[in-house]
Amino acid sequence: MKLNIALLAGDGIGPEVIEQAVKVSDAVAKKFNHEINWRPALTGAAAIDAVGEPYPDETHEICASSDAVLFGAIGHPRFDNDPSAKVRPEQGLLKMRKKLGLFANVRPTFTFPSLLDKSPLKRERIEGTDLVFLRELTGGIYFGEKGRREEGEIAYDNCVYTRAEVQRLAKKGFELAMTRSKKLCCVDKANVLETSRLWRETVQAMEKDYPEVEVSYEFVDAVAMRLVQWPNSYDVLITENLFGDILTDEASVISGSMGLMPSASLGSKIGLFEPIHGSYPQATGLNIANPMATVLSAAMMFENFGLHTEGKAIREAVNKALNEGIVTEDLADGGKSYGTSEVGDWLANNI
Ligand SMILES: NC(=O)C1=CN([C@@H]2O[C@H](COP(=O)(O)OP(=O)(O)OC[C@H]3O[C@@H](n4cnc5c(N)ncnc54)[C@H](O)[C@@H]3O)[C@@H](O)[C@H]2O)C=CC1
Ligand SMILES: CC(C)CC(=O)C(=O)O
Ligand SMILES: [Mg+2]
DSSP, rough: OOEEEEEEEEEETTTHHHHHHHHHHHHHHHHTEEEEEOOOOOOHHHHHHHHSSSOOOHHHHHTTTTTEEEEEOOHHHOOOOHHTTTSSOOOOOOOOHHHHTTEEEEEEEEOOGGTTTSSSSSSHHHHOOOEEEEEEEESSSSSOOEEETTTTTTTEEHHHHHHHHHHHHHHHHHHHHHHTTTTTEEOOOOOTHHHHHHHHHHHHHHHHGGGTTTTEEHHHHHHHHHHHOOGGGGGGEOOHHHHHHHHHHHHHHHHHHHEEEEEEEEEESSSOOOOOSOOOOGGTTTTSSSHHHHHHHHHHHHHHHOOHHHHHHHHHHHHHHHHHHOOOGEEEEEEEOOOOHHHHHHHTTOO
């Protein structure tokens, strides 16, 4: 297969982890006779510095005309620490998701046998966890009208959802549940929020189309607790943008590190594959960031093309590295650790 992949490294550790994902993907392409044409493009603070905006038109054209996008991370402390900044790297990510129509963010959480005793959570609670969040990605409070009034003394961010937005996300959730253990949990705050009541009402109305799926409705605050208490009780969870963002960072504790958490952002056209973590500025240039989340995002990319053997080859290499202790410092527990690039080389050599 010949693949054109837009490559958006971004900021902070983005370029370092992307470099490893490229190495591993190229090794996969070589082994399975594919050709990958990487198409680098600017985004985030790097794009603001170069051309004044975080998701330039040229970058969008490269993304929109590629078969998929592989994305690192964006964000820089100079914007995080300046609340008055009008142009921000994160706007680039939001704009890209919106313009590419990427409304469903698939965020799997699973455990790795060799890491079970490294989690702060007890082995017997997390063993066998295999759940997936479907986070709505182009609506809700991240995209509602926002602003200030009363001379800046009052700030607001509106949370808005349409029934159609909920339906298309929930449909993917029901379909995913049908391919797994047929359990779907709708995470909301319907005891308080009107948008959540729309979510609940919409999902309830869809239940009849999927009679085999057992649907539960849980409030987000309770899910935040049960997720780390009984992660095994969940399979597919659907939720809105903000709740999904927060709960999936929490879920990284089950797997063992933010550096292990991949994702796929899907819509009707091309897919974007991105780790769930940010630009981890403290680690920039130190060759210590875990590249596995980005490498596993590349595995999701291959699988989304129907190339399951290729995806499996990456997953097996990651598992093997974890079993053999070829890990960055976040997983080394104070013991021997390897650099970002060494882990990338090892994975590429073990495809
Ligand atoms: N998708 C994206 O591009 C995202 C960007 N951001 C941006 O990233 C910047 C930093 O945000 P933070 O809240 O610190 O989130 P972060 O995800 O960058 O880092 C939080 C913590 O997670 C751990 N971590 C993250 N990635 C890791 C990796 N690859 N290997 C090992 N450990 C890792 C580190 O302990 C780090 O301190 C901000 O500017 C933020 O806006 C935040 C989240 C997502
Ligand atoms: C920086 C945010 C817009 C993104 C984020 O935290 C995420 O998608 O997980
Ligand atoms: Mg996040």
